[in-house]
Amino acid sequence: xxxxxxxxxxxxxxxxxxxxxxxxxxxxxxxxxxxxxxxxxxxxxxxxxxxxxxxxxxxxxxxxxxxxxxxxxxxxxxxxxxxxxxxxxxxxxxxxxxxxxxxxxxxxxxxxxxxxxxxxxxxxxxxxxxxxxxxxxxxxxxxxxxxxxxxxxxxxxxxxxxxxxxxxxxxxxxxxxxxxxxxxxxxxxxxxxxxxxxxxxxxxxxxxxxxxxxxxxxxxxxxxxxxxxxxxxxxxxxxxxxxxxxxxxxxxxxxxxxxxxx
Amino acid sequence: xxxxxxxxxxxxxxxxxxxxxxxxxxxxxxxxxxxxxxxxxxxxxxxxxxxxxxxxxxxxxxxxxxxxxxxxxxxxxxxxxxxxxxxxxxxxxxxxxxxxxxxxxxxxxxx
Numbered sequence: 180x181x182x183x184x185x186x187x188x189x190x191x192x193x194x195x196x197x198x199x200x201x202x203x204x205x206x207x208x209x210x211x212x213x214x215x216x217x218x219x220x221x222x223x224x225x226x227x228x229x230x231x232x233x234x235x236x237x238x239x240x241x242x243x244x245x246x247x248x249x250x251x252x253x254x255x256x257x258x259x260x261x262x263x264x265x266x267x268x269x270x271x272x273x274x275x276x277x278x279x280x281x282x283x284x285x286x287x288x289x290x291x292x293x294x295x296x297x298x299x300x301x302x303x304x305x306x307x308x309x310x311x312x313x314x315x316x317x318x319x320x321x322x323x324x325x326x327x328x329x330x331x332x333x334x335x336x337x338x339x340x341x342x343x344x345x346x347x348x349x350x351x352x353x354x355x356x357x358x359x360x361x362x363x364x365x366x367x368x369x370x371x372x373x374x375x376x377x378x379x380x381x382x383x384x385x386x387x388x389x390x391x392x393x394x395x396x397x398x399x400x401x402x403x404x405x406x407x408x409x410x411x412x413x414x415x416x417x418x419x420x421x422x423x424x425x426x427x428x429x430x431x432x433x434x435x436x437x438x439x440x441x
Numbered sequence: 442x443x444x445x446x447x448x449x450x451x452x453x454x455x456x457x458x459x460x461x462x463x464x465x466x467x468x469x470x471x472x473x474x475x476x477x478x479x480x481x482x483x484x485x486x487x488x489x490x491x492x493x494x495x496x497x498x499x500x501x502x503x504x505x506x507x508x509x510x511x512x513x514x515x516x517x518x519x520x521x522x523x524x525x526x527x528x529x530x531x532x533x534x535x536x537x538x539x540x541x542x543x544x545x546x547x548x549x550x551x552x
Contacts, residue, residue: 323457331445331446334446334449335449337451338449338450338451338452341451341453341454341455342451342452342453344455345453345454345455346453348455348456354455354456354457354458355455355457355458356457356458356459356460357457357459357460357461358455358457358460374443374446375446378443378446381446381450382446382450382451383451385454385460385462386460389463413494414491414494419487426483431461434461435459435461
């Protein structure tokens with residue numbers, strides 16, 4: 180199982196848009212993708228216009244009362260793309276998790292309990308906050324993608340996040356397989372964007388994804404129409420960049436799976 | 442401006458298990474081997490995708506044009522029929538007016 184979390188501590192960096200678009204593109208390429216909306220705001224669920232059907236188990240009950248995670252899955256308009264939507268219960272998830280043993284690993288355990296696992300990939304969309312549910316989502320992922328805007332505040336936030344990740348991983352004895360910093364909404368015609376990119380290349384070289392997502396108004400237009408950008412404007416800059424990111428992920432995952440030369 | 446980036450450079454790094462090194466550091470004397478073939482293949486695929494997309498758009502436009510030209514023909518036929526009808530009605534109107542004028546003449550003569 181390949182699980183990817185899309186997270187940054189700074190708000191508005193495009194976590195939901197990127198995770199939604201990536202999920203859609205990977206599903207288009209034939210992967211069976213499960214998306215999990217861990218953001219209480221539920222923007223990913225709204226983006227795909229889905230919610231649990233009446234009487235269906237919600238993520239909250241699956242994690243707290245250990246009901247099967249498979250029962251929470253909702254189909255989307257793409258036959259290969261599935262979603263565990265966010266509901267209002269997400270607001271109470273942190274409080275309910277507090278009293279549970281092994282609370283940080285709840286989602287990971289729930290995913291592993293799905294056997295045989297019917298998906299090729301899991302993409303988890305997180306909100307821009309640090310709470311217990313953030314740990315729950317992060318520890319269920321093996322690959323972390325951190326969207327970063329080309330501005331100073333995003334850069335500063337990245338340092339805080341890396342410190343947090345270092346300390347948390349050491350404390351919980353957890354390590355991701357890969358961490359990727361993905362530059363989003365880049366406009367190379369702006370000097371500040373170039374400056375920010377240069378700084379990221381210098382100080383986060385090992386983690387910086389070699390592909391960027393350029394600034395494109397089509398993302399907002401696609402969100403308004405509640406369709407992924409690759410469907411709304413397949414030849415747009417944004418759609419092409421998202422496809423490149425998906426391609427990069429596929430390549431890097433297949434390389435890590437293949438046996439290493441001795 | 443670079444100073445602010447330097448002052449806030451990361452100090453602590455998490456250590457991912459399988460993080461690949463993508464680009465060797467030329468400053469450290471490492472040789473850069475770019476995946477030329479892969480890039481070319483990718484560009485080729487992108488170009489082919491774009492051509493396919495444009496071709497589909499062109500085909501759709503051709504189909505739309507055919508449908509529109511059929512609609513135009515229908516409308517033209519309707520217009521011609523309407524013109525004929527208008528001519529007929531004009532003739533009828535002229536005839537009626539003539540009858541009416543004749544009647545008026547007869548009435549005035551009788552008076």
